[in-house]
Amino acid sequence: MTATAITPAVASHRLKRSPLYWAISDTKTVAWRNLVTIRRLPQLLVFSLIQPVIFVLMFRYVFGGAIHIGGPFPYVDYLMPGVFAQTVAFGAIQTGIGLAEDLHKGLIERFRSLPMARSAVLSGRTLADLTRNVFVMCLMVAIGYLVGFRVHTGFIGLIAGMAVMLFFGFSLTWIFAIIGLSVTNAETAQAASFPILAPLVFASSAFVVVGTMPGWLQGFAKYQPVSVAIDASRSLMLGGPYSSPGKVVASLCYSVGIIAVFAPLAVMRYRKAA
C-alpha cells in the first residue's frame, strides 16, 4: 500500500458555489446513482412492466368483449390511459422501496454525514423514478399500439397525455417516499403501499365506465385523483366525447397539490429518519 496523506483537509479543493447550485448538482448526482442501479438491474424494469402488460392482454382480449363503453372508439382506446395510470401508480411504490433499502443499508446515514444538500436524496430519487417512468411509459405506448390502441389527437395529444400522467406519477412518488422512510425494510414498504393504491387504481375509471358502479362508489370513483388523471389523459389522447379541459386542469391541480403537501412532509421525515 502506498502512503496517502489523510490530513490536512484540502479546503482549497472544495468547490465554492451557491446553495441552489448544490441543491441542483447534488440532485443530479443522486439521480445518476439511482439510474445506474436501474441500468445494472434491468430485471427491475422488466418486473415493473409485467403487471401492466398482463392487464393490457387480459382486458383487451379476455374481459374487453364484455365491457361496453359506448361512443365512437374501441375499448382498447379507452383502456390504455387506464393502464398508463396503473403503471405510474404502482411504479411509484419503487420510490419507497428504494428509500427503505437505502435506509436499511446505512446509505442514508452516510448521506446525512456528508455536506450535501439536504433535499437531494429525495429529489434525486424522485427525479430518477420520473426518468424511469418516461421510459416505461414509452414502452407501454408501443405495446398499446401492438394491440390496436390509437391516439386520435395526433402526436401533440399523445405527448400531452403522457406528460399529464407522468406528472401525476411524479407527485405520487412523494407519498411513497414518506412510506419508504417510515418503515424498516423494502418488503414492508411494498406491503404498506399496495392497500393504499389498490382502491385508487381499481375503483376508478381505469377499466370500466364509472357509471356502471354502485351509486355509493361513483362519487369516489369519479373524483379521486387517479380517475381524474386518467380522464385528463383520455381527453388529451382521444378527444371527441372524452374531451374535457376541466379534467386536465383538475389533474394538474391534484398533482401540484399532492407535491405541495407531501414533498415537505417527506423532507421532514428524511430529516428525522436515521
Place this chain on the structure above:
Amino acid sequence: MDNAIVVEGLEKRFGSVVALDGVSFSVPTGSVLGLLGPNGAGKTTAVRVLTTILKRTGGRAEVLGIDVGTNPQGVRERIGLAGQYAAVDENLTGHENLWLVGKLSHLDPKTLRVRNNELLERFDLTDAAARPVRTYSGGMRRRLDLAAALVHRPEVLFLDEPTTGLDPQGRTDLWRVIQELVAEGATVLLTTQYLEEADHLADNIVVIDHGHVIAEGTSTQLKNRLGATIVEVGFCDPATAERGRGVLAALGESAVEPDGQTVELKSLDGARVAIDVVRALDGEQIEPVSLVLREPTLDDVFLSLTGHTAEEPEPEEEAIEGRGRRTRGAA
C-alpha cells in the same frame, strides 16, 4: 487546537428512553479515542450525535471547535464516518462509490479523480475498482467504506464498530490501515465492543454503559484497575483449593470460585505470574489439575466496573439503536 472533539454533559433522549445521560469526554487532536461498551450502551448514539445525524437533547458537543448542533454543515465538511455496516451501494462499482461520495462532498472533479485512484490503491481495491460492490467480500466492502469516509480528507474520523463481523484476517488488515491513518495525524474516534481492539488502537479509552461514562483512561490504567492478567488454577478438591488460595494470596488478589475447586488470581505481572504460581505451588507440594492464563475480557471490565456482564441484553435501547437497520447475526 488542543482537542478535536469536546463533549460535555451530552444527553440524548428518544421519548422516555435516555440513550446518553450526561456523557463527557474529549479527544486531543491527533489521538485515538476508543469508545468501549456493550450493545445498547449508547456508543452509536454518541457517534450519530457527533456526526450530525442525530440532534442532541442536551449538553455540549463540538468537533474541531464547531458546535454540531448549530453548524452541522460546517462539521460535515471536515469529518468522515464509516458506520457499523458498510454503507456502500451494491450496484455501483468501487470507483463509482468513491465518486458518489466525493461529488456529494463537493470536491472538484480533477482532485477527486486523483484522490479516488490513490485510495483504491491504498486499500488494495484497484483490481476490483471496476466491479460492482455486490461481488466484493465483507472485508473489501469495509475497506471501500473506509476509503469512502476518507475521500474528502477529513480531519476527524468516526469509526463505528469498524471490524464487527469481519474475520480475523480482515480485522488485522483493517487495524493496520487505521494505525497508518493515525500515524499520519488523523484524529479518530472509534467504537468497539472488543477490549482487545481498543487496547490495540486507542490512546485513550472511555467505557460507557447505559448512557453513562463508567471509566476512562489509557488501556494500561484500565487494566491496572482490573488486574491485568487472570490465572485460573483448578484443584482436585475444595480442601486443596483452600490451601492453594492461601499460597497464591501472596501473588495478588485471589478468590475461590463458586465451584469450590478453582482459584482465580488477578495479577499485574502479565504472563510472568505463571512462573511464580508454579514455583509457589511446587514449594508447598500442591498439584494443580488445571492452569489457565488469560487476559481480561470486556466481560471482566464490566463485571468489575458495573457488576453485570457486557452480554446482558438491553432490548429497549437496542431497539432504538437498531431501528431501520438489518439485524446482525451472532458474531
